Amino acid sequence: MDFIVTATGKFEGDVNVPGDKSVSHRAIMLAAVASGTSRIAGLLYSEDVLATMRAFRQMGVELDELTDGLLTVKGVGSGGLKAPRTDIDLGNSGTALRLLTGLLAGQNVEATLTGDESLRKRPMQRIVEPLLQMGAQVTVGRSGVPPVHIRKSRRLQGIHYRMPVASAQVKSAILLAGMYAHGETCVDEPLVTRDHTEHMMATFGYPYRHEGFRICLAGGGRLQGTTIDVPGDLSSAAFFIVGATICRGSRVSIQGVGINPTRSGVLTILEQMGARIEIGNRRHAGNEPVADIVVRYAPLKGIEISPELVSLAIDEFPIIAIAAACADGHTVVRGAEELRHKESDRIFAMVGGLEAIGIEVEERDDGMVISGGLVKGGRVNSYGDHRIAMAFCMAALRSAQPIVVQDCDNIATSFPDFLACAQNAGLDVRQV
Ligand code: S3P
Secondary structure (H helix, E strand, O other), rough: OEEEEEOOOOEEEEOOEEEEEEHHHHHHHHHHHOOOEEEEEEEOOOHHHHHHHHHHOOOOOOOEEEEHHHHEEEEEOOOOOOOOOOOOOOOOOHHEEEEEHHHOOOOOEEEEOOOOOHHHHOOOHHHHHHHHHHEEEEEEEOOOOEEEEOOOOOOOOEEEEEEEOOOOOHHHHHHHOOOOOOOOEEEEOOOOOOOOHHHHHHHOOOOOOEEEEEEEEEEOOOOOOOOEEEEHHHHHHHHHHHHHHHOOOEEEEEEEEOOOOOHHHHHHHHHHHHEEEEEEEEEEOOOEEEEEEEEOOOEEEEOOHHHOOOOOOOHHHHHHHHHHHHOOEEEOOOOOOOHHOOOHHHHHHHHHHHHHHOEEEEEEOOOEEEEEOOOOOOOEEOOOOHHHHHHHHHHHHEEHHHEEEEEOOOHHHOOOOHHHHHHHHOOEEOOO
């Protein structure tokens, strides 16, 4: 499915962004293995999260969708999951596959986890290595990509692990396995990564310790079913925040967005570029900080993005690149080689897309240098990557000619209502 996107000169209104993807996966996973029933409000019903729901149904967990999107999950308790009869297909979702591997490694369950063409190219050695150190029986193919096979093992042993890459998925896989390990498990991060797993564990009553860049927990604790409110997804909101910022005369407001500081690097980066973002009505949803956000048009300037901000904005680089294309001067992204291991090689995909719409950009191994300029329009390959596709839809707000964005089906993995939300705000997006 391709989209043709044309600016109408207007981009405004109230935008409802869907529930946070990272929080939704974690809420389902912990609810499934907790004792008692959990109720999850505001869950994201996107393809990635539906894959996680299907996985637990395959393992005998009852999940019921009630009115207003409320999901109830009847937790089966520690050791209560059943071995799935067939392979578990996690579609496009790296988070589902990596976190589930960690969770299942410590349970007495045999399973094979796989996914779509993109997921079957993504590196898994980064989770296999620490899990093997814990005594798990986890294997992947010779090139280190899915399918992932998990077999029964003796009780896992807690480890102290220094992560070579800043990855919340790796940290989470180890911590989830650590809940079923003997003794203490500690993870040292090279840079701060999103801490939703830790927050979600606390919501279910599982204690952990956080000291600087180290997170520790003791195995053998208990997860108690609970009620969870999933905040709006800042990663989805980011498309509308940048859309409003680059479109003259615009004003967009977004309610109830998660602003967890381990995730909100995009706000810092855009503010450094000159964006006008008001954050008000700060409160908490579950264990996560949320706020209402109002954004108005502002002229942007290019900046050097500090490498310390990269892990705090890791999913927002496609849309940050669009902001940079509309800014005055050069924007430098470095220390971001992880972008090459996402749903697509995002450095390659962004460089190709920016060039296709008339923007000068230099590709580097660990980032890119974007020269702000006039967006002319053109045909962009999204490589089936939801965030690349949504980012280039927003670029049309500043484009002289329409932008055709190819291969947009996977937008449904994170933001099923994107098309309607973008149309409501004033963007002319149609399927071609
Ligand atoms: C995620 C962690 C990040 C992010 C991904 C979601 C998570 O990946 O890119 O979209 O929910 O834990 P890494 O852990 O690979 O950095």
